[in-house]
Every structure is written in C-alpha cells, then in structure tokens.
Amino acid sequence: MKPSKFDHKTIEAKWRDRWEKEKIYQPDLENAKKPFYNLMMFPYPSAEGLHVGNVYAFTGADVYGRFKRMEGNDVFEPIGLDGFGIHSENYALKIGKHPMDQAKISEKNFYRQLHMIGNSFDWSKTLETYDPDYYKWTQWIFVKLFKAGLAEKRKAPVNWCSSCKTVLADEQVISGECERCGSKVETKELEQWFFKITDYAERLLQDLKKIDWSEKVVVAQRNWIGKSEGLVLNFDTDMGSPVEVFTTRPDTFHGVTFIAISPHHPLLNSVKSLSKDALEYVEKSKVIRSTSSGQENQKSKMEEKKVTGVFSGHYAIHPITKKKLPIWIADYVLMDYGTGIVMGVPAHDLRDFAFAKKYRLPIREVIQSSKFKVQSLEEAYEGAGKLINSGEWNGWEMPSELEKVFDWLEEKGFGKRKTNYHLRDWLISRQRYWGVPIPMVYCKKDGWQSVPESDLPVLLPYFKDFKPLGTGVAPLAQDEEFVKTKCPKCGGQADRETDVCDTFLDSSWYFLRYPSVGFDTFIFDEKITRKWLPVTSYIGGAEHSVLHLLYSRFITKVLFDLKFLDFYEPFPKFRAHGLLIKDGGKMSKSKGNVVNPDEYIEKFGADTLRCYLMFLGPFSEGGDFRDSGIEGMHRFLKRVWVLVDNQLDLKSDKEFDPVRSSLAKVPKGTRVSDTSETSNGIEAKELNREMNRAVKEITSDLENLRYNTAIAHIMEYVNEMSKFIRSTSSGQERQKSKLHHKYIKTLLLLLAPFAPFLAEELWEMLQVSKVPKVSKGKRLAPPDTSGTLGTLDTLDTSSVHLHPWPSFDDNELIEENFVIVVQVNGKLRGSITIDRKQLTSDKAVEEKAKVNPKISKYIEGKQIKRVIYVKGKILNFVI
C-alpha cells in the first residue's frame, strides 16, 4: 500500500458533511439520559467576519464539550448570533447598507465560518436575536417586567453619547467615555426606560457565593455591585431644611470642616438665596458632566485634579461641636451615589483634601498619624490610628473600634445605618433603529400601557431613514405608520414607544431559548427547560463580567420570582478564558492586526488552528498569536498522520502486544531464546505506562481547561510511540514493528477533542484496515445512549467522537525501578536507582546512597546530623 497524504482540506470537508448527515452532534433533547448543556457566548456578527479571538473561545469551549460527550454525556452545544445592536448598525451605516439587509449577509458569512472551525454545534437549534420569532419573547420579558413593576420610564440624568446619538447604560461608560466609540459621555436629563436591577442588588451579591465561577469574574461583579455600609448623618442648616450625608467613615466626624453638595442636587432648586455665582455654577453643571477629562485623568494625582466648586452662602451646624460649617457646591460630589451630599473631612479623605486645599478651607486632624504630611498640606491620611481631637472618642483605635462609633452615633440619634450600592438601575432604552422595539404604548388618558401579549411581536419595520437623529428621539418616531396605534386599555388614539431595547437584553436570556428553538407557543418548552437548564458549563470572555453576566443573572431571577423558572442562577459553572493578543498587543481594527481565521484554515486546516490556539498557553490566560508556532503544530499533526498511516500498512503477523507477550506465561521450550522479543516486551511495558500516564494527565488537564499541557502530553506520548517503533524495527529494510492497536486507538481518542477531523479520519482508516470489505455503508452508528460503544480491544464502527473516553489504571503507572535523588544539605549531589521488587527498607536505601562514590565524597568523615527520606523521591543528608 502506498502511504497516503495528510490532505486536511479533503478530510475536513468530508467529515463536516458526514457529521451533519449523521446528526452525531444533535442530542435527543427529550430523551437524553445525561443532559450536558455546553454553552459559549454567542458572537455579534458586526463586521468583516469571525475573529480569530472567537475561534479561540469557541474551540476552548468545544474541546470541553467533546471531552464531556466522550465521557458519556448527551452534550448539547448550540450556536447563534447576537445580531441586533449598535455594532451591527454602525457597520451597516459604514458600508451603506440597510441593517436588515446586512444582517442576512453577515449571518451567511458567520455561519459559513462557524461551520469551518470544527465545533460540535447542533445546527438544528440556531437562533438570531433579530429574528421576530426570537424577539417576540424579548418583548414578552419586557412586558413581564413592566407588569411586575420592574420597568419604568422616568426622567433622570443619563449618559449620552453624542457620537452614537443614544443614551448608554452605566456599564457601557468606561472612565467617562463611550464603550463603543470612545467619545466623551455627557450627562443629559432625559426620560428613559429603566429596569430596577437595584431591587436585586443584595440577592445578586449574596448568590455569588452559591455559584462556581472564575474568581476574577466574581470579584469584578462584587465590586460592581459595590455594597458599602455606612451611616446617614443629619446636619442642621440655615437653608430652611437639614441635609443628610452618607459616610462609611463616621469616625472622622469631628474632622468635618465643610459640607459639599452635588450641583445636580434637587435641593438647590428650592433654595432661594443662592449667590449669583452659585446659581451660575449650578446652571453650567447641568449641561455637561464637567468631570473626567479622559486619559489626562489617569496620570494626574488627586491634588492636581480639576475639581471645582462654589460657596453657596449657607452654613450647616456640626451636631456635636456646634461649629458653623460652610456649605459648598462641588462637582466632585456625585448626585447618584449616597445622598448627593458629603461631609468634608480634608484631613482624612483625598478628595476632600484636594478641595479644601484649593479653596483654603480649614483642615482638622482627628486620626493620629506618624507622618506630618497633613499639617504640611502634602496629603490626606487615610490610614489607621488613634482618634484625637474627637471629644469622648479620643483614644479609640481605628478601624478596630469603628463599630463603637457607629453605635454611639446611632444611639444619640445623630444618624442611621444605611447600606448603599454602586449598582444603578439598568437603562434599557436606546435612541437607535436596529434593536427590539420596546413593546409599550403611550395613551394620553391611560398613560403607559404594555402591548397585549397576544399582539407580540411588535415588528421592527423595514424603515429607510434608520440613521440616528441625535435629538434624543429614535428614528422610528418618523415612521407614522409605526407610531400611530390604539390604546390597549381604552381603544383611543395612542403612540408607540419608538426607542429600542439595549442589545444586552437580547443576550440576557438566549440560553433559555436554545433548547426550545422551534417551540412557538411559549418563550420556552417547560419540559425541555426543566431537563436542560440551568446551563451545565458556560465559557466566555471576562470582559462581560459586569454586563452580560450580571444582566442574565438578573433576568433569570426575575423569571424565577414570576414562577416561570425553577432555578435562580443561569450559569452555576462559568469559566473565563483569556484574551488572545497579536505580537504582544491587543488585536484591533485600528491597529490593523486582526487575524482572519479563514486563511489559516485554508492553509493548515481547522485541526491545526485549533491545536495551535489551545497550545499557546493556559486557556484562562489567553495567548499571543504568532505565525511561527502554527507551522510547528501542523508538523506535529502530520507526524501523527504518518505514524498511524505506517501502522496500517503493516502485515498483522508482525503485530504483537508486547505487554501481553511479556506478561503471559511463555510455554517452556517455545522460543524462549528469542531475546529480542523479551527486550521488546520490556520496552513495551514502558510504552504501556506512558499511555496510562498520558490518559491520566490529559483527563485531568481537560477537566481543568489546561489544554496547553494536555497537548504537550499527547506530544510526549507520540514521541514515546515513535521511539518505541524505531527501537523495535529492523533496520535494513526499514520494516517497522506493528503496535497493538490499543496504542493507536488511545492516541486518536485523546486527540479527538482537539483535532476532531484528523482523529475521525484516522479512526475510520484504522477500522477499515481491520475489517476488510465489511460494514462500509453503515459506519456511523446513531448515538447509542447505552453508553457501551465499545472498548479498546473490540472493533467498533461508530465515530471516534461517540466512543467512550479511555480510562487508565494506576497500577500500570508503577515503575520497576525508581530513582531517588540524593541531596547533602539540600544540595543535589547524585542519585541512586532502586529496584522496586527488592523491597528495600529505608535503612538500606540510606546505606546504598552512602556508598555511592558521588555522594560519599561529600559526607565522608562528616557527622550526619539528620537524614530526611521522602519515600521513592528524595534522600537528604544534613551534616
């Protein structure tokens, strides 16, 4: 037989086709015995196509899914497109197409690419968020929230991006800039739809303890929710009403030297006697957020920051000392956190310090510090210490006795305990076109009414003037046909809401829909949902820590409370993967270093790309994409091909399982003198050990997503096999020895999650070579739920991907000889080899080490104080 060529293109095309025909990745959703919902974050098909970063993420998730399938689970791995939203709309605008037309083009391209990467997707259950069959239920969720009192339209200062011409959720503003375009975000007073996610703040925080997520994501989410416990303190003023401040540091109460109010505070509207300067200042602040000034901000220290303020002309009274405290209006005070008013303690707060320094306000120290920086106006002291200048609190140790201060103030009636959260309500409306229409109707008589559920979906019309207006009104407002409707309550003339939903609402529930795709009488099929949800394993990027992952948890909890779901966490297990970078930097369109997977799949094949990406580094850390390495991976797969292919050519009479032949009792008199076979047998025992070791290591690596080391172990196993073949082959005619087929089968099984095409092709070739002219037509058995698809010793004709994962035997890992490292005073000095069969005692090991010439020269004539022996590992003489 002529050696065949590793032709990745033909092989991959063949199996893509076959797998789909045989439906091997479509579990029977109704009858599956061991449902395993393997989910990855679906992509937004905005631009030129699939990003290699997507391939990285999807491959990592798929490797895990394939492994779990081989472990006997009914793995469901769906894929879809998060196609609504500003991403997609901006791209359509850029290339001059209508978003609805462009969506179809992108969809085709994305699905083509997603077919190429070798994932075991169930292609019968795809979904797109812009499909009316899908967004009907997005609207349904909106209606349910509205009816539950969790959605409301209210006027509030909101984040406005003048470039994207829409409002943004708090989570989409990064350091005062638009997450999408980087423009400076302004504050505008607008009437907007909000979801009251803050009602769920405590549960969202507490339930983090009940889920198994990557630690950094839990931390990020906890910080974002930002719980802080403090006191609300009252100060009497000469403004007609007292003011309330929120503080987590009541211990610095005696250090208060001024009060600062946010310029956005409504209280200022009712105060009559504000100075002209103050009034002007308040007006000016209404227009723009005069705060963060971009990158400049990051470098400058607090002191140099451009905080501004103005004296209001009014005073507050310190409740204990009765001193007059000037009330300032200052832009460093945020309206939407705490009470919008703070007590100024310049000695012990960086921001108060900067403000006091700028406007020459008094600084009063109340915590003793060893440094003199406060007095010398260098910086505030925020550290620990004893209280001073604090009346009866003098000498209290902070922060250990902070609770005493809380109690004291509460008992005396100066304040009340209060818990604050950083989390704000979810601003859901967008003044754009390409999104889910908010299913609400405004009637002059009846106010806001939700669209009756039977009238859903409210279809997004194919509207030509879809460009954002920038006036705070969505483009759909121009479409009279869309706007004019009847009030669901009174039947009178009414107007539809023309804003659309934030894209993150689309993605906050898609995992609930996948198993029920095609089910059109309800948001999901209850029976199927009970069986398949919550999601068994979720893998995705950490960049969604406070966006998608938080919103999904919120929506799930709401649906749980409304009794639609019987679980309240959507993703009990989530793992974040790292970021794939290119030549040391982030991949981005502006840098022009975005890698398109197509060319690599074309040149090397999906198997090579998959293995290469997974080998780069730990999956949770990400990796650096460099062209040089991918060649090496291709070389490795070719070596696997050649190794297996050569084996197929060999005559079976050369075949032997040396382990068996060495273990089996050889009848006396028959070829006992054949030393070569005996020595082969010994070596094969080592190969057998290597195989067991590889299975053991790779199994645990896969479970922990350590794909880089799993691949390294496969390589080591292949190296061992090559070495063995070389050492047992007869040289002259280059006749290779044939291995027992379990070695090859195990290799293919281990390789299958990483290189699914190659493994499948070689698997088939192996079967065909064993079973001449039989069972050609019926190769791929339908998924066998009995779980006994064959063992390593029997023939089986089904897909390698449906074959049980190989097991290992710890007994096979024991070596006959083991090496003990000998140290003197912890320094490596030599090693001794012990035969396990000799049942050496600890003392004997020690004696053997002592007489070893390499070691004896270090201990000769010295007194040995101590001997440390770690069984089978190390021996240390302390002299």
Place this chain on the structure above:
RNA sequence: GGGCAAGUGGCGGAAUGGUAUACGCGGUAGUCUCAAAAACUACUGGUCGCAAGGCCGUGUGGGUUCGACUCCCACUUUGCCCACCA
C-alpha cells in the same frame, strides 16, 4: 487612587514544597540530495574546564524550612479591570 493577575532560557510556556526550564518555536551540526526544500537524528540556561566535574541561575531584598519558582513579609516592574463610590 482601588481591585485582580503575573514576573522562569533567544521566544510561547512547564513544574504549587522535593532532579527548574516538560512540550513546542527558534538556533547549531549531521543524514538524505547534484542542490535546495521537506523529513529524520543529535545538541541547545550561563560560566569555568581538554575532560571528569565545579560554580551560578526562576524580578529585587529579607524570612520560614533538611530543602523554596512554589509558602510568608517588604519592594519593584508589567498587564488587565474599575475609578471623584464619600
């Protein structure tokens, strides 16, 4: 300013208290070839030495331990996330 992660060969990385640098890339030499490519084989942390072998070596300084890349303390650098959160 806060939080998190990480500093190991020429490079990506492995080793989580016990032989540091597995596996791969790159490099050097060789086999094959008219030649090249591919493939295969050997070597590849630094340094001294003809060699045997020695010494040094996981960001820096200290500590714990018979023994530290690994644990503790301090410092430092880099990356990521957040940031006027009172």
